[in-house]
Amino acid sequence: MTAYWAAHAWLPGGLSSGVRISVDDGVIVAVAAGSSASADDVRLPGVVLPGFANAHSHAFHRALRGRTHDGHGSFWTWREAMYALAGRLTPDTYYELARATYAEMALTGVTAVGEFHYLHHGPGGVPYADPNAMGAALRQAALDAGLRLTLLDTCYLAGGIGQPLDGVQLRFGDGSADGWAERFALLRDDATTRVGAAVHSVRAVPADAIGAVAAAAAGRPLHVHLSEQPAENEAALAAYGVTPAGLLDEHGALGPHTTVVHATHLTPGDIALLGAARTTACLCPTTERDLADGIGPARALLDAGAPLSLGTDQHAVIDLFEEARALETHERLRTLERGHFSPAELLAAATAHASLGWPDAGRLAPGARADLVAVRLDSPRTAGVDPAQVLFAATSADVDTVIADGRPIVTGGHHLLGDVGRLLSAAIVSASGGP
Numbered sequence: 001m002t003a004y005w006a007a008h009a010w011l012p013g014g015l016s017s018g019v020r021i022s023v024d025d026g027v028i029v030a031v032a033a034g035s036s037a038s039a040d041d042v043r044l045p046g047v048v049l050p051g052f053a054n055a056h057s058h059a060f061h062r063a064l065r066g067r068t069h070d071g072h073g074s075f076w077t078w079r080e081a082m083y084a085l086a087g088r089l090t091p092d093t094y095y096e097l098a099r100a101t102y103a104e105m106a107l108t109g110v111t112a113v114g115e116f117h118y119l120h121h122g123p124g125g126v127p128y129a130d131p132n133a134m135g136a137a138l139r140q141a142a143l144d145a146g147l148r149l150t151l152l153d154t155c156y157l158a159g160g161i162g163q164p165l166d167g168v169q170l171r172f173g174d175g176s177a178d179g180w181a182e183r184f185a186l187l188r189d190d191a192t193t194r195v196g197a198a199v200h201s202v203r204a205v206p207a208d209a210i211g212a213v214a215a216a217a218a219g220r221p222l223h224v225h226l227s228e229q230p231a232e233n234e235a236a237l238a239a240y241g242v243t244p245a246g247l248l249d250e251h252g253a254l255g256p257h258t259t260v261v262h263a264t265h266l267t268p269g270d271i272a273l274l275g276a277a278r279t280t281a282c283l284c285p286t287t288e289r290d291l292a293d294g295i296g297p298a299r300a301l302l303d304a305g306a307p308l309s310l311g312t313d314q315h316a317v318i319d320l321f322e323e324a325r326a327l328e329t330h331e332r333l334r335t336l337e338r339g340h341f342s343p344a345e346l347l348a349a350a351t352a353h354a355s356l357g358w359p360d361a362g363r364l365a366p367g368a369r370a371d372l373v374a375v376r377l378d379s380p381r382t383a384g385v386d387p388a389q390v391l392f393a394a395t396s397a398d399v400d401t402v403i404a405d406g407r408p409i410v411t412g413g414h415h416l417l418g419d420v421g422r423l424l425s426a427a428i429v430s431a432s433g434g435p
Helices: 059-064 075-086 091-107 133-145 167-171 177-184 207-216 230-240 244-250 268-276 285-290 298-304 320-335 343-350 387-392 420-432
Strands: 002-011 014-024 027-032 042-050 052-057 110-117 148-155 193-199 222-226 258-262 280-283 308-310 372-375 399-404 407-411
Touching: 014 042, 014 387, 042 387, 042 399, 052 091, 052 280, 052 308, 059 075, 059 091, 059 420, 075 167, 091 110, 091 133, 091 399, 091 407, 091 420, 110 133, 110 193, 110 222, 110 399, 133 148, 133 193, 148 177, 177 207, 193 207, 207 244, 222 244, 230 244, 244 258, 244 268, 268 298, 280 298, 285 320, 298 308, 298 320, 308 320, 308 343, 320 343, 320 387, 343 387
Parallel strands: 002 042, 052 110, 110 148, 148 193, 193 222, 222 258, 258 280, 280 308
Antiparallel strands: 002 014, 014 027, 042 372, 372 399, 399 407
8 A cells, every 4th residue: 555645635615725636446445634744755846737638639630830820720620641651650650659659748747648549550541450450559559658548549441421432531420320330249348448439520420320320339438529619500400400519419329328429519509418418528628729719618518417527539638637727718709707616616617527427537536547647846837836726727748646546657746658759750750651
């Protein structure tokens, strides 16, 4: 057993002082507040938070950071650069890039990641000898970086409503919903991986296939890109006569196990539908603003009954502090008023492990997985900060220690794999075909 002591820690009831957290075999077995540190305690600096859950990741997009931000354009023009990168990846280069990206996430306090995985096959859509070789690369990458992984294996069948897959998109497809389900059935959970499913979007999965994916995912996490762009809504209304959210509902794809990603351009009826179904909404604010997608109705979704989670998506930024406070700051921009989310609500969104199939994580309490993130309160960014408001001030650079399932993976701001910047540089060169 190991006992950790922190001057401040965020417990289920809120911020507490003088907190001892006892861990045995990767699980928190006792939490005592109002205590003094003993000689045998491992002291953690600053304020200790539960481990963060990065609920939406496309790991290979990390290679596009700092390469796609100049000039004009939109999500659709950015997508062309993404497709070019996807066309070059192999299982080996995918592993290297994902491992380095997941290590960067660990440095920011992430202990579990949901990988929205659609890059399944080789060039031209030819399957590898192991049809899940690319998924296996992600699984190994997360294991080596010290994170738990939820592999959200994605059904991707069309290049748009009524349009066939073309070019690089052929690597994403399985021919039919049955073909996807056959490959999906080969995947298994293990100690550090949960297998979930994803409908890429109503653009990429025909209406008559949505129900088959939902059925295959029964009892597992089911994620879907939803209403990221107005064009998606317009196409769905033209083809089906309902919004994308309405289409998912018609085919049984909404519910407590479902997470809709982005949920940016929703009607009041869509918001009510998602809330009534207790479907989680995963917002990715830094991506949504980088791609000029828009500001999603975060407060309205939560008020309607839809829990919130957060993701870094295309990884223009990997910083769950920034994602969390953007829920509040984007609402301020939209409404011209302050004070929409409490720190507790922001932390709940940043630690929504249940949406990834890890309901025993995301809180500092007996019986929970021992995921601890120590955030310094003496940096140039956090000096003088009220510990209860650390989410509004800290950045990923202030993370000192990260413990995942009782295992230290970041100590003193350093990851167990060593120089993560060097790993990223090498992986991006390999993945991109040049510096």
